[in-house]
Amino acid sequence: MSEIADRYRRRADAFEAKVAAVRPGQWEDPSPCEKWTARDVVRHIIDMHAVMLRPHGRTLTPAPSVDDDPVAALRAARADVEALLADPALAAFEGTSPAGTMTTEQHIDQVVSADLPLHGWDLARATGQDDTIDPLDVEPFWQGMTSLPPEVIESFRTPGAHGPGVEVFGPEVKVPADAPLQDRLLGFIGRDPRWRP
Known part of the structure; x- marks a missing residue:
C-alpha cells in the first residue's frame, strides 16, 4: 500500500472510532459546523467519499443510510475509496479537480483524507469525546494551509467559490499566538477551539 493509502486508513480508523462511540441520543446534537448536527458531519464525510468515486463513473455501494446506521454507512464508503487506492491503475x-489536475490518490489525500481529522474534531466536540487531532496531522496541516497563497485562502473562505454550497474554510477565528498549534489550526480554518455544545 502507498503512503497515501496508509495515511487514509489511519485517519479513517480514527474517524470511524468516533462515529462508533456516538451514543444514540447524540446524533441530532449541534456540532461546531454551523447548521450541522453530529449526524450531518458524518453525512458530509460520506458525501465526500462519493465525490472521490465520480471521476471513475462509480457511485457508493448500496449500504444502510447515515440516518439508519451511520457506522455501516461509513464503513461501506470507506471500502469504496480503499478499493480505488488499492488498484494501481485507478489510484x-x-x-x-478544483485544485487542478491530479491523480485519484492525490485527490483523496487532499480532500476526503484531510477532512477526516478535522471533521473528527467536530464530531468529537459535538459528542463529548476526546477531540485531540493526531499530532502527525496537525503540523503538516498547519504548514500546508498557512502557506497557501492569499488568493487561494480567500477563495476557500468564499461560500460557493468551489461549488454550490461548498465552504472550505469559515471566517478565521482569532486565537492567541501562544495557543496550542491544534487551536491555532482550528481558528485558521474557521473553528472556535473553545466551542462547546
Missing part, C-alpha cells in the same frame, strides 16, 4: 488515474 494513478489523472483527473481534474
Whole structure:
C-alpha cells in the first residue's frame, strides 16, 4: 500500500472510532459546523467519499443510510475509496479537480483524507469525546494551509467559490499566538477551539 493509502486508513480508523462511540441520543446534537448536527458531519464525510468515486463513473455501494446506521454507512464508503487506492491503475488515474489536475490518490489525500481529522474534531466536540487531532496531522496541516497563497485562502473562505454550497474554510477565528498549534489550526480554518455544545 502507498503512503497515501496508509495515511487514509489511519485517519479513517480514527474517524470511524468516533462515529462508533456516538451514543444514540447524540446524533441530532449541534456540532461546531454551523447548521450541522453530529449526524450531518458524518453525512458530509460520506458525501465526500462519493465525490472521490465520480471521476471513475462509480457511485457508493448500496449500504444502510447515515440516518439508519451511520457506522455501516461509513464503513461501506470507506471500502469504496480503499478499493480505488488499492488498484494501481485507478489510484494513478489523472483527473481534474478544483485544485487542478491530479491523480485519484492525490485527490483523496487532499480532500476526503484531510477532512477526516478535522471533521473528527467536530464530531468529537459535538459528542463529548476526546477531540485531540493526531499530532502527525496537525503540523503538516498547519504548514500546508498557512502557506497557501492569499488568493487561494480567500477563495476557500468564499461560500460557493468551489461549488454550490461548498465552504472550505469559515471566517478565521482569532486565537492567541501562544495557543496550542491544534487551536491555532482550528481558528485558521474557521473553528472556535473553545466551542462547546
